[in-house]
Amino acid sequence: MKKTAVLALSLVLTVLFSASVLAHCDTIEGPLIKEAKAAFEKNDVTPVLKWVKKSDEKEIKSIFAEAQKAASAGAKEIAEKYFLENLVRVHRVGEGASYTGIKPEGTEIDAAVLMGDKALETGSVKELTDKLAVHITAEVNKRFENAVALRKTADKSPEQGRKYIEAYISYIHLVENLHGLIKSESESGHKH
Known part of the structure; x- marks a missing residue:
C-alpha cells in the first residue's frame, strides 16, 4: 500500500509541477554528490555516511579507502568516480530505488x-x-x-x-x- 501511495503522490506532483521526476541524489549537482566530492578531497568519509544505512557503512568505508589509495597512485579522477558511483548506488538501493548511474550536470530536477x-x-x-x-x-x-x-x-x-x-x-x-x-x-x- 505504501508504494502505491508514494506512486500516487509522485504522479500527482509530476502532473502538478510539470517537471520530470528524476532522482535528486543521483544528479551531479545534487547534495549527495557535492558532499561526497568534498569528503573525497578532505580524505574523510564520515560526512557522507549519513547518506547510507548503518548496515552499508562498512562497504562504503572500504570503497572509500580503495578509491583514496587509487587516487594517491595517480588515478584520482577514476578513483573519485568509482567512489561516487558506488556511494550513490548504495544510497539509492537503501531508498528502495534502482540505480541507473549518476546524471549529468543540467539534469532536470522535480x-x-x-x-x-x-x-x-x-x-x-x-x-x-x-x-x-x-x-x-x-x-x-x-x-x-x-x-x-x-x-x-x-x-x-x-x-x-x-x-x-x-x-x-x-x-x-x-x-x-x-x-x-x-x-x-x-x-x-x-x-x-
Missing part, C-alpha cells in the same frame, strides 16, 4: 524537490506547503467534479457507467493514497 531544498535552506516551509496545498486541492477537486458529473449519467448505459466508475476509482484512489502516505509516514517515520 520542482517540488527544488522547493523542498529551498525550504531547508531558508528555514521556512511555508512557500512549499502553500504551493503543494493549492495543487493537491486542485487535483482532488478536478477528480471529484469529474466523478460527480459522470455519476449523474452512470445508470443510463453500461458504457456511461464505466466512465463514472473510472472517474470514481481515479478520485477515490487519489484520496486514499494521499491519506495513506500521510498516515504511514506519521506512524512509522521516513524509511530513507
Whole structure:
C-alpha cells in the first residue's frame, strides 16, 4: 500500500509541477554528490555516511579507502568516480530505488524537490506547503467534479457507467493514497 501511495503522490506532483521526476541524489549537482566530492578531497568519509544505512557503512568505508589509495597512485579522477558511483548506488538501493548511474550536470530536477531544498535552506516551509496545498486541492477537486458529473449519467448505459466508475476509482484512489502516505509516514517515520 505504501508504494502505491508514494506512486500516487509522485504522479500527482509530476502532473502538478510539470517537471520530470528524476532522482535528486543521483544528479551531479545534487547534495549527495557535492558532499561526497568534498569528503573525497578532505580524505574523510564520515560526512557522507549519513547518506547510507548503518548496515552499508562498512562497504562504503572500504570503497572509500580503495578509491583514496587509487587516487594517491595517480588515478584520482577514476578513483573519485568509482567512489561516487558506488556511494550513490548504495544510497539509492537503501531508498528502495534502482540505480541507473549518476546524471549529468543540467539534469532536470522535480520542482517540488527544488522547493523542498529551498525550504531547508531558508528555514521556512511555508512557500512549499502553500504551493503543494493549492495543487493537491486542485487535483482532488478536478477528480471529484469529474466523478460527480459522470455519476449523474452512470445508470443510463453500461458504457456511461464505466466512465463514472473510472472517474470514481481515479478520485477515490487519489484520496486514499494521499491519506495513506500521510498516515504511514506519521506512524512509522521516513524509511530513507
